[in-house]
Amino acid sequence: MxxxxxxxxxxxxxxxxxxxxxxxxxxxxxxxxxxxxxxxxxxxxxxxxxxxxxxxxxxxxxxxxxxxxxxxxxxxxxxxxxxxxxxxxxxxxxxxxxxIDARRHDDARLINSAALRLARLAGDTSMQWFILSNQALASTNSGRPREALRISEHFGEDSRVPTRVRALFRLRKARALGELGDETAALHAFDHARATFGDGVSGRDPAWAWWFNERELDGHAGSLHASLGRHGAALPLLNSAVELASEAVSQRWALHVHRACLLDSALAAGDVAEAERAATAVVPTLGRRSSVRTEHLLHRAVVREAGPSSTLSDVLEHIRRRLPPR
CATH class of the missing domain: 1.20.58 (Methane Monooxygenase Hydroxylase; Chain G, domain 1)
Structure with a gap:
């Protein structure tokens, strides 16, 4: 998008x-x-x-x-x-x-199931991949990582699936393994996903795969490290995602969630300077887009310790007041 x-x-x-x-x-x-x-x-x-x-x-x-x-x-x-x-x-x-972005996962599952049936009846294989890749991420985020793993392994290892789509499913696999707490397997799966991504776009890849780019890859890599508690390792990746989203007008919609992830990880890592920069960047975007997923990340971030910085504490308090109630 x-x-x-x-x-x-x-x-x-x-x-x-x-x-x-x-x-x-x-x-x-x-x-x-x-x-x-x-x-x-x-x-x-x-x-x-x-x-x-x-x-x-x-x-x-x-x-x-x-x-x-x-x-x-x-x-x-x-x-x-x-x-x-x-x-x-x-x-x-x-x-x-x-x-999924609204964190209404039960509703998303019902809609995805209905849409998947229609895509199958229409013989639209590429739309089936799209819907299932979305459901894999939703399953990871809603406490069903083993379901996400089954979906991702099936399509990520199928040679009939085009290159960029296989890379996406391999990324979903890495996120599912991260949610399961298997750090070694998750990082290995992500390396596999990045290598497949590096093979480029094939002539068989669907038009919708345009948005799965370096920004998306770095954003998920950062989020994966954060989910494993490796917040220091997450910071350069999330910074890269923010920078790439800032550079392209067509990608600026992603700034909100990447900045929220960056703020949360900077606070968790105890990097006060990075957290101050991230928090200051978040403030002008508050109220501009309605994304429950992003608001959830910000709610999690603002209750973390700000350390000795009174400036950071003040900005976090400002964000806390501006956020919609949970």
Whole structure:
């Protein structure tokens, strides 16, 4: 997902204006309905980049449920069935990802399952990979790392899966092993993921894999080290992720979560200077995007010891006051 320059008009646009072409009356759903599904995907991805998942997640879930209702009713032109299912599956992927960012993991599991079924019926293998890679990360973050490990090992070692997608599943494997506390295996799996990533993008990699880049890799590497309690090792990797996100306009949406991770690890590592820099950078972004995942990281960070720095204590207290209640 990219973040274009935001405009006041887009920040004010009501969610009620984003929906699907109506098929309750008139002829069965056709090309116009399929187009409205694709347009909804693009629109929600853009709004997520600008405003965060919290601002749009309920709206995208409603749109996905509307698409499911149309498909279940059979009120569509049969020659468009595959395209409608594929478009609905993509909308479900977006909804599932936003639910993961909102830390609504049970809801995400239900949506991912429904979207995966639609992708399978449509024969859209690349969308199946996308949804399953998302679910693997969600499973790791919601106390099901062994489930994430099964998914990741299956696709990460399948030679039929294209290079960049295999690298992503190998990264998911490393994160699952980290959550299981197996430091040696997790770091080895991550090295394997980075080596596969270094093989580049193959001609078979899907278009959606564009966002899995060096920034994403360094961000997850830092988070992996942090999950293993290796906060000092996490800092240069998280700094790299922040720098890479800052340099590319299309990646600035990722700044919020990387900065939150960096602040949390700097405090855990007792690096006061790094924590002061990270905390100061976080302040201007507060309230600009609604991401429960990022807010969760910040809540965890602000209760850590600030050390002898009164400046850091003051900034952390300011962040604490600005955060939404848990």
């Amino acid at each position: 990219g973040q274009p320059d935001e405009s006041p008009r887009e920040r004010r646009e009501p969610m009620s204006r984003i929906g699907l072409a109506s098929v309750d009356d008139g002829p069965p759903a056709g090309a116009e309905f399929a187009a409205s599904l694709r347009e909804a995907v693009a629109r929600f991805v853009r709004l997520d980049s600008l405003l965060g998942s919290g601002a749009v997640v309920d709206a995208v879930v409603r749109c996905f449920r509307d698409a499911q209702r149309v498909l279940a009713s059979g009120r569509y032109r049969t020659e468009l069935e595959r395209d409608l299912r594929a478009a609905a599956a993509e909308l479900g992927e977006v909804a599932g990802w936003m639910l």
